[in-house]
Amino acid sequence: MKKLLLIDDNLTLLNFLARDLSIYYDVISFSESKLAIEFIQSNAKELNIIVSDYKMPLYNGIEVLKAAKEAAPHSIRLLLTGYIDAVDEKDQKGIYNLIIDKNVIKDARELVRNIEELPKGLK
Template sequence: MSEKLKLMVVDDEPNNLDLLYRTFRREFKVIKAESATLAMEILDTEGEMAIIISDQSMPDMTGIQFLRKTRESFPDTVRILLSGYAEEQINCGVDEVKEADIFKCVTKPCSLPELKSVIQESVELYNTNKGL
């Protein structure tokens, strides 16, 4: 059996972290972080994640800022931004999204089937990026 891909979820709301963990723990090694700062520390220790799902609204930095910081060290990681506010999606400028190399912006709350579909696409993209 091959090793599970690593999926990092970053959100300052514990209920969201728990929901994402429960949803994906069977398919992935899910690593939770309550802040972008903690997520950066975990990445320094754990190394590359296949997928990072980050909330946009966090106290220490925005999801876009965090995902942008991960791009240089982990170019193959697939980045997904979660946003609870439609206006954030509008303010989530195309240039910022490109700069952070964000694969998808998903509005919360989203249905689990929709999120699972995005994650499946992300796995396929990650495997392509890695030449698998």
């Protein structure tokens, strides 16, 4: 089973997604970006998919996924945000494979579909 790391400071959403995604993946979740980065650096080889919220205290999702790209370049990296207009995609080229608007994700199956439908060149 693929390992998915999920980072979001919203505990309600984190627990909801972690529970539902655990049907499809071996899910590890963090609500603190600093701890998530430390985990990524220590366990990079094991991580297949990294999904991070954008707006978080201390380190934002771009910073988390930048650390993930350096430590685990083989991983699929997704940025989840409710602030899609605030993310300047051209400045973040290559840091994440896909940006997803939290406001349009209805359930975990839709997130899984987004992950699994990524073109092979982006995986």
